[in-house]
Amino acid sequence: MAQPIEFRPSAQDPREEIQRRLNDAPIEHAQALLACYGLIEEAHRSGTLDLLRGLLGAQDAVVTHVSGVVSKPESVNALRNGLLLAKLLGSIDPDTLHNILDETHKSAAQEPPSLFALLGRAASAESRRALAAGLALLQSAGKALGRSR
Template sequence: MAKPIEIKPQPRNAREELQRRLDNAPVEHADAMLSLYELLQQLYDSRTLDLLRGALGAGDEVLNHVVRLTTQPESVRSIRNLLIMAKLLSSIDPETLHRISAMLPQAVEQSENGDPPSLWALLGRFRSKDSRRALAAGATLLESVGRELNWKK
């Protein structure tokens, strides 16, 4: 009859294993450690570490102050307005907004150069389809704002 082979596993020394991993860590993660040291130096130079240390030391006081500020009616309205503005901006096609923002510096530069156009020249510009389209959009916007202002009464 065959005899069973007796296997005795070596006892695992977790401390030794941890020490070995710790000894190899600087070699395996040298780039990350150098980057971390650079970040730490930048935080120290900009005094951000001092600010964080102070905020951690103050802990509950800072949190209480922030909560007190954010529960004021003005803060609540501001937060709601920011959310509404974000929703409004998200409804605008990014390409359209990009084209408009790219044209603004050119329009400002043209208006700064030379003498301002005469009233007749401005009226001539308003006759173009593009100007009328922009004026119509502006008039519609003003009409909507007026309607909303009247609604509050």
């Protein structure tokens, strides 16, 4: 048959345990505390603490200004374009890019390819696809420049 479990609350005050742990903390965590003091000192010397204090003091003004800047169409377009460029860069095989850079570095000391060799490369389907994308990008940049005048 099951035996009941006796609960005997300790006569010790929980505040005394917390006080004991607080008193022992500087000894137990001396290295971490010294590192924190060093970090705080460096942040103070560089002005980072003053900057953070100012940002916290002007929190409403900062949030209002940032939200005003981010909500502009140019900012939204820049964020979207940045995400698209990140997606494009993420789709490129890093090994292929590494090999291309290695070949380029090795061929820098050699004779550069002839104009006909470059045109031969440009005639491939992959190069034409990349050229079309680049030209479309240049065209849209030109349109944006025309609108800004």
